[in-house]
């Protein structure tokens with residue numbers, strides 16, 4: 001059984017890219033009792049260390065940040081004009097409730113003069129926070145403030161739906177593994193910043209830690225919904241072992257290591273090729289003189305929407321696979 005309260009509190013924390021401190025504080029409260037050391041680095045990455053005995057270092061990484069809408073201008077009637085922080089789809093951002101870090105809530109809509117919502121673009125989007133003048137709006141929200149979707153935690157049998165499953169569900173999986181793992185290597189659990197705007201936190205953390213192996217955990221797309229693009233990954237068929245995404249080609253030795261770890265413990269897994277979208281896996285791979293880097297993903301439908309949906313059986317498989325990997329004596333090597 002997974003720790004639902006922990007998952008829900010990590011999901012609920014406000015944390016668009018560049019503003020991850022609240023998420024970091026929540027995660028810290030869960031990992032601190034199990035860690036030998038916990039610290040934030042200069043960029044804000046949260047790093048929890050659990051010592052092993054082999055003298056080798058394994059980095060686990062999952063990003064804390066979520067996508068958001070940043071205020072670029074406020075008009076004379078008090079409407080906020082916004083731009084995207086990360087990969088925000090304007091069409092799924094119409095008619096949403098959003099919230100700012102200071103607790104201000106608003107709703108989104110779009111300029112309806114020219115076309116319907118299906119053609120809405122980011123410059124046509126606006127946020128209504130109930131203000132009637134610029135001054136009234138400015139009393140609540142400043143230029144540069146970032147709004148995130150307000151979403152529910154929906155339980156549907158073994159499946160859950162929420163905003164920010166990308167990548168908080170993987171942060172929760174790393175926490176869950178960190179609490180129970182029997183690691184032979186030093187484990188550096190890194191909760192990274194600014195992944196959604198170009199994998200900015202993970203590379204710096206990897207440079208400082210210099211791990212023998214990195215395993216990133218993220219969500220990945222699926223090919224199991226009506227008339228979607230072809231992809232072999234399915235919800236409920238296990239955690240994935242990544243082969244490739246647009247940031248990385250995982251070295252075959254790392255894939256084989258993860259697949260073997262899964263098979264030895266009868267953990268369900270599926271291979272993953274993600275057509276578009278990158279992960280911290282790639283940023284870590286390119287740090288220093290190159291670092292062996294792989295990725296375990298949790299299959300997720302409707303990524304970057306307020307109703308991201310995953311299967312908790314896949315989540316549990318990801319937790320078990322992390323535990324299996326950090327308990328293996330022999331790490332992959334060139």
Ligand SMILES: [Zn+2]
Nearest residue numbers: 166167218219
């Ligand atoms: Zn992600």
